[in-house]
Amino acid sequence: MEDLYREIIIDHYKNPQYRGHLDPSDIHFEDDNPLCGDHIEITLQLDTDGKVADGRFDGKGCAISQASADLLIESIIGKSIEDVKKLTKQDLLDLLGIELGPVRLKCALLSLKVLKAGIYGVSGDKSNLDE
Amino acid sequence: MALDFSSLRQDFPILRREIRPGVPLIYLDSTATAQKPCAVIDAMDIYYRTCNANIHRGVHTLAEESTLLYEQARDKVAHFINAPSSRQVIFTRNATEAINLVVNSWGRVNLKKGDLVVLTEMEHHSNLVPWQILSAELGFELGFVTVTTDGLLDLDHYRTLLAENPKAVAFTGMSNVLGTINPVAEMTQLAHAAGAVVLVDGAQSVPHLSVDVQAWDVDFMVFSAHKMLGPTGIGVLYGKLPLLEHMPPFLGGGDMIKTVHLRSFVPNELPHKFEAGTPAIAEAVGFGAAIDYLEMVGMERIAAHEQDMIAYALERLEEVPGLTVLGPVAKQKGGVAAFTLKGIHPHDVAQILDGDGIAVRAGHHCAQPLHEKFEIPATTRASFYLYSTKEEVNRLIDGLYRVKKVFGE
Numbered sequence: 001m002e003d004l005y006r007e008i009i010i011d012h013y014k015n016p017q018y019r020g021h022l023d024p025s026d027i028h029f030e031d032d033n034p035l036c037g038d039h040i041e042i043t044l045q046l047d048t049d050g051k052v053a054d055g056r057f058d059g060k061g062c063a064i065s066q067a068s069a070d071l072l073i074e075s076i077i078g079k080s081i082e083d084v085k086k087l088t089k090q091d092l093l094d095l096l097g098i099e100l101g102p103v104r105l106k107c108a109l110l111s112l113k114v115l116k117a118g119i120y121g122v123s124g125d126k127s128n129l130d131e
Numbered sequence: 132m133a134l135d136f137s138s139l140r141q142d143f144p145i146l147r148r149e150i151r152p153g154v155p156l157i158y159l160d161s162t163a164t165a166q167k168p169c170a171v172i173d174a175m176d177i178y179y180r181t182c183n184a185n186i187h188r189g190v191h192t193l194a195e196e197s198t199l200l201y202e203q204a205r206d207k208v209a210h211f212i213n214a215p216s217s218r219q220v221i222f223t224r225n226a227t228e229a230i231n232l233v234v235n236s237w238g239r240v241n242l243k244k245g246d247l248v249v250l251t252e253m254e255h256h257s258n259l260v261p262w263q264i265l266s267a268e269l270g271f272e273l274g275f276v277t278v279t280t281d282g283l284l285d286l287d288h289y290r291t292l293l294a295e296n297p298k299a300v301a302f303t304g305m306s307n308v309l310g311t312i313n314p315v316a317e318m319t320q321l322a323h324a325a326g327a328v329v330l331v332d333g334a335q336s337v338p339h340l341s342v343d344v345q346a347w348d349v350d351f352m353v354f355s356a357h358k359m360l361g362p363t364g365i366g367v368l369y370g371k372l373p374l375l376e377h378m379p380p381f382l383g384g385g386d387m388i389k390t391v392h393l394r395s396f397v398p399n400e401l402p403h404k405f406e407a408g409t410p411a412i413a414e415a416v417g418f419g420a421a422i423d424y425l426e427m428v429g430m431e432r433i434a435a436h437e438q439d440m441i442a443y444a445l446e447r448l449e450e451v452p453g454l455t456v457l458g459p460v461a462k463q464k465g466g467v468a469a470f471t472l473k474g475i476h477p478h479d480v481a482q483i484l485d486g487d488g489i490a491v492r493a494g495h496h497c498a499q500p501l502h503e504k505f506e507i508p509a510t511t512r513a514s515f516y517l518y519s520t521k522e523e524v525n526r527l528i529d530g531l532y533r534v535k536k537v538f539g540e
Contacts, residue, residue, distance in 0.1 A: 004482060005537045014539070037495060037508040060508055062478035063538075107478065 004098050005063065012067035018074060020056040029118030030059070033110045038065040040114045042073070051080050062107050064100070069111035071095045076115070085119060087112065136436050139428065140518050142168040150488035157489040157523045162307050162467050162496075162514035164357045165338065167421070171360055174420035175413045185409055187386060201412050204419035205402070211422045212352065213343040214369055218401040221368040221375075222410050226334040227257040229353035229368035230301075232405060233330055234261040236378040237351075238299070241328075244270035247297040249327070251276040251284055252504055253306045256497040258332045262301065276302070278504060282309040282458035289318065293325035300327045304336030304352075308498045308510065309458030310441065310467030312336070316347045323348065328374070334358055339437055339465050339516075341430040344369055356414065361421035365414040368405070375401050382407040433517045437466035440515040444468050444524045451531050453540065457510060466515035469496070472531065475538050477511040483537055484511075487530045 022043040030041035038061030047053040055077055057069040075095055076084050092112050093100070100108055140146050143166045148156045158166060178200065184193035186201050202217070209217040223229040242248065248262055252275050266273055274292045277285045284302070293300075300322040305312050315336075319329045330351040333342065337352075338359035344352055351374070355366040370378075380387055380398050384407035389397040398404045425433065442461040445468065448454055453473030458464055472480055477493035484491055492512045495502045502508065513527055 005479070010538060037499075037502075039508075060476075062476035062482075064479070104478075104482065 004100070004104070006098060008097065009063055009067045012070040013063035016066065016070040018056050018070050019058060021058060022054060022056050027118045029114050031110065031114045031117060033061070033065070033106050038062060038107055038110055040065065040069050040111050042069070042111065042114050042118055044118070046081065049080070050082075051078060052076050052084065057111060061110070064096075064104055065107040065110050068092060068096055068108045072111045072115060081119060084115070087115075134428065134432055136517060137520050140520075142170065142424075143518055144169060144172070146518060150485070154488040157487070157526050159513040159515065159519070159523065159527060160490045160492050161516035161519070162335065162358070162512065163492050164363070165360050165516055166518065167360055167362070167417075168424050170424050171362065171417045171420045175362060175417040178413050178416045183413070186412055187403075197412055200419070201410070201415045204415035207419045207422045208367055211342070211426065212337065212369055213345050215345060216372070219369055219372055219375060221370070221402045221405045222415060223353075223366045223368055224364060224411070225357070225366035226332060226353040226355040227366075229366050230257055230330070230332065231261045232368055232381040233351050233353075233370075234265050236381045236405075237328070237374065238262075238265050239269070240379060242269055242271045242298055246271040247274055247292075247295050248272070249274045249276065249289075249292045249297045249300045251302045252278045253284070253309060253311065253498065253501050254301075254303055255307055255332065255334065256499070257334075258301055258303060259500070271298070278309070278501065282306070282311050283463065284311070284313055286314075286318075290321065293321055293327070296325055297327045299330065301330040301332065303332040303334070305339065305465045306458065306498075306501075307335050307467065308469045308496050308501055308512065310464035310469075311459055312340070312463055312465055315349065319348050335465065335467075340434050350374055356418040356421060359421055360424055361418040362414040365411040365418050372401070375405075380404055380407070384408045386410075428517060436517055437515055440519050440521070440524070441466045441468065443521050444513065444515070444527075447524055447528045451528065453535070454531065457505065466519070467512065468514070469510040469512040471507055471510055472534065474540055475534060477509040479538070480511045480531070480534050483534045484527070484530045487526065487533065489527055489530050491527070
């Protein structure tokens with residue numbers, strides 16, 4: 001179990017690089033994990049080429065959910081929206097570098113779910129939101 | 132005679148389990164569900180191996196034996212809570228379904244726009260949401276007794292709400308988060324003086340304290356077998372006879388009817404009127420065995436053991452820097468300790484404790500409004516039962532220091 005709390009997770013949880021809000025922002029979305037009350041809000045600014053110029057997350061929750069959000073934002077800065085859309089659950093788990101059971105998987109993937117919902121828009125195509 | 136509670140542990144096979152090789156289970160989640168003694172597991176096993184049949188209408192031997200076992204379980208429940216008769220004990224799926232039964236049957240007939248129903252801020256979702264659903268439909272109001280900062284119900288506020296003459300009052304006998312033991316008899320008396328019908332959610336209190344529905348004078352009480360050493364899938368609604376007799380059926384189907392025609396039916400007598408379809412028969416048999424076990428140990432002794440456990444647990448938990456326990460002092464509390472650990476989310480606490488084989492619960496424990504009130508998203512909860520030991524509390528404390536170490540706190 002100790003493996004879950006690798007240094008990288010604790011470090012990103014305690015000292016997040018991308019915690020905060022961008023105002024104004026081009027993309028803004030937030031959501032909860034009803035199971036544990038984790039909350040993630042993501043704001044992104046895009047450049048003229050449609051690439052992610054900057055991003056921030058805010059929220060509260062366990063080390064896994066918050067570290068995952070920090071790592072996710074870090075990984076998408078400079079990427080095109082099209083590439084961000086292609087991100088899979090496995091990409092995020094690779095970033096975290098840990099094996100998770102079904103309950104904690106939801107913690108880890110909340111940020112990706114929020115990110116994709118923000119990009120596709122609440123009423124837009126959600127077919128890629130499946131975990 | 133003093134009883135060595137640790138000797139009871141050998142009756143619970145799961146307590147011998149190792150979570151990983153060399154890491155024994157420390158089960159501190161009995162408030163969510165209790166572990167089961169061999170007596171319960173064996174009773175259900177023997178039932179399926181030797182008597183299994185559907186109950187009531189069969190004439191063959193197995194059907195008669197099954198019917199007898201099922202009805203004996205009802206008698207045991209009635210005796211356990213001191214109900215005047217077994218007809219007043221209705222088997223449901225769990226405490227939640229029993230509340231839904233009262234809300235939908237009694238509530239639908241007796242509540243209307245402008246009426247008031249009084250609940251409390253410490254209710255489990257099961258005693259909030261059914262009322263919310265019906266209130267949205269019928270337009271009656273909901274009032275909530277406030278919880279004080281030390282985790283007690285504010286009885287002055289309760290009296291203020293009663294002055295508005297509510298039709299019903301529904302509250303928990305014991306909070307599943309704060310552990311607060313509420314003064315059921317006193318609150319019931321006050322409610323009756325205001326003309327209200329009283330429902331007590333006994334899901335947490337019935338497994339841990341002696342219960343006497345006649346002395347308490349409650350109108351309805353609900354509880355679940357699985358929190359009191361019994362199986363999942365069966366719970367109880369106790370109600371006063373005149374109320375139950377006037378209530379319309381909740382679910383329709385087989386067994387709840389006396390006669391059925393194509394366009395009409397006549398409901399069955401109590402308690403069958405509220406038991407539509409094939410019930411949880413093996414579970415009732417297991418429930419009966421659980422009650423036998425609890426009575427063998429003695430509810431007074433169980434309550435005393437848990438009081439001893441929570442006093443020790445609170446004393447040890449308070450030693451841990453950055454740890455805050457919710458709820459009142461040990462004397463006013465059952466065996467429940469929900470706490471926060473500064474800077475560390477409860478899910479992380481629970482996850483790291485699991486590495487030591489320690490099972491605690493993390494989250495809002497189906498009491499989200501209570502957590503909102505205390506402005507915390509979640510807590511870690513350790514809870515105790517008759518098989519819990521002080522050594523397990525020591526292991527929990529060691530585990531919490533390890534959690535702090537992982538987080539560099």
